[in-house]
Amino acid sequence: MSRINAGRLMADLRALARFGACGTGVDRVSFSAPDIEARQWLVERMQSAGLQARIDRVGNVAGVTPGASRAVVIGSHTDTVPRGGWLDGAMGVIYGLEIARSRIEQGRAATLGVDVASFQDEEGTYLSCLGSRAFCADLPESELAAARTPGGETVPQAIERAGYGGAVWLRDPARHVAYLEAHIEQGPRLEAAALRLGAVTGIVGIRRFRVICKGQADHAGTTPINLRRDAARSLIGLAHWVHEAIAGLGGPDTVWNVGVMSVLPGAANVVPAEASMVVEFRDTELAVLDRVEAAFRAQIAAADGRGGVVVSAQPIARSTPTLMDPRLVAMIDGVAGALSVPSMRMVSGAGHDAMIVGRVMPAAMLFIPSIGGRSHDIVENTDEADIVLGCEALAGVVERLETVAL
Numbered sequence: 001m002s003r004i005n006a007g008r009l010m011a012d013l014r015a016l017a018r019f020g021a022c023g024t025g026v027d028r029v030s031f032s033a034p035d036i037e038a039r040q041w042l043v044e045r046m047q048s049a050g051l052q053a054r055i056d057r058v059g060n061v062a063g064v065t066p067g068a069s070r071a072v073v074i075g076s077h078t079d080t081v082p083r084g085g086w087l088d089g090a091m092g093v094i095y096g097l098e099i100a101r102s103r104i105e106q107g108r109a110a111t112l113g114v115d116v117a118s119f120q121d122e123e124g125t126y127l128s129c130l131g132s133r134a135f136c137a138d139l140p141e142s143e144l145a146a147a148r149t150p151g152g153e154t155v156p157q158a159i160e161r162a163g164y165g166g167a168v169w170l171r172d173p174a175r176h177v178a179y180l181e182a183h184i185e186q187g188p189r190l191e192a193a194a195l196r197l198g199a200v201t202g203i204v205g206i207r208r209f210r211v212i213c214k215g216q217a218d219h220a221g222t223t224p225i226n227l228r229r230d231a232a233r234s235l236i237g238l239a240h241w242v243h244e245a246i247a248g249l250g251g252p253d254t255v256w257n258v259g260v261m262s263v264l265p266g267a268a269n270v271v272p273a274e275a276s277m278v279v280e281f282r283d284t285e286l287a288v289l290d291r292v293e294a295a296f297r298a299q300i301a302a303a304d305g306r307g308g309v310v311v312s313a314q315p316i317a318r319s320t321p322t323l324m325d326p327r328l329v330a331m332i333d334g335v336a337g338a339l340s341v342p343s344m345r346m347v348s349g350a351g352h353d354a355m356i357v358g359r360v361m362p363a364a365m366l367f368i369p370s371i372g373g374r375s376h377d378i379v380e381n382t383d384e385a386d387i388v389l390g391c392e393a394l395a396g397v398v399e400r401l402e403t404v405a406l
């Protein structure tokens, strides 16, 4: 017997996808007109479901189950990247709505409520995970005031334009027992393994560095090779090291990227005077990140001065891994087993609101497959049967939490 109403779940997901519809996807960046309209629609859907709903000062949509003294928070985000997909974030929020609504109908809400969250600006149009950080009281006013779009609009200006007010919705340690977030995988692993559910064990930490090599511009025809101070040669050697050496230093889940490179002055007949790149690596284990970083820094030190090139690496971003609560991960395994659905444990290589909330309360994430592993594009999609199954499984986790004290 189903714990949720599959038809209603899909209807709400499709209704939400009409706000900012863009081909087969959605363009609904944080604080855009369709985003503001979608939040208002969500409040109305929550109220129809019997939840006490409001939009708080930063634009988080909160739908609280009345008459419950304990509640699970289920949520994600309804903002998207430009020309994004219809499920990234939205699905996790509508799962929360459907599970909260079903539990009220089934008379289960008093035993354990579901408080539904659509957190503002997970995608970082202004500030990544703005809403979940505010919910966790982890966002200083100064940082909120300073965040702005590339176009220059600040968060306070956007809040005023949207007309949001009232207190920020805060985590309530006496009420909120756990945070659950369902999300599309955004990668190909579940599909490749022909599995339908993923229990996320952790969300990666990221270390990102800008490497700058400074040499000297000279004529590329007349200057002998051994007399050149070629900045690009140094940089390319280091980029090669990143791609060849990290595989042997990291763990099975370690990933790395050289996503930005530039060479100046950038002419075919000039020896490069300056070259730079941005290097990042990600893993869920601090020890692995530390080991890779130490080796990387040693390479930078060894390269500095070689061939007359000055080499430096500046950290430009650093986030710590967030481990999901092992008891909740085991519950997801158990529910998948009870549903006879093939599943696996996996890490999340992308950031999510659960990365923030999981630092202050027990949290878990459930992944369902992404067709072709595609996301952050309008082609993003998932089989309807998988979408329905994921919601059923998450509702099963909530049922297990009725009788467990975390």
Ligand SMILES: [Zn+2]
Binding pocket: 077, 088, 089, 122, 183, 352
């Ligand atoms: Zn997302």
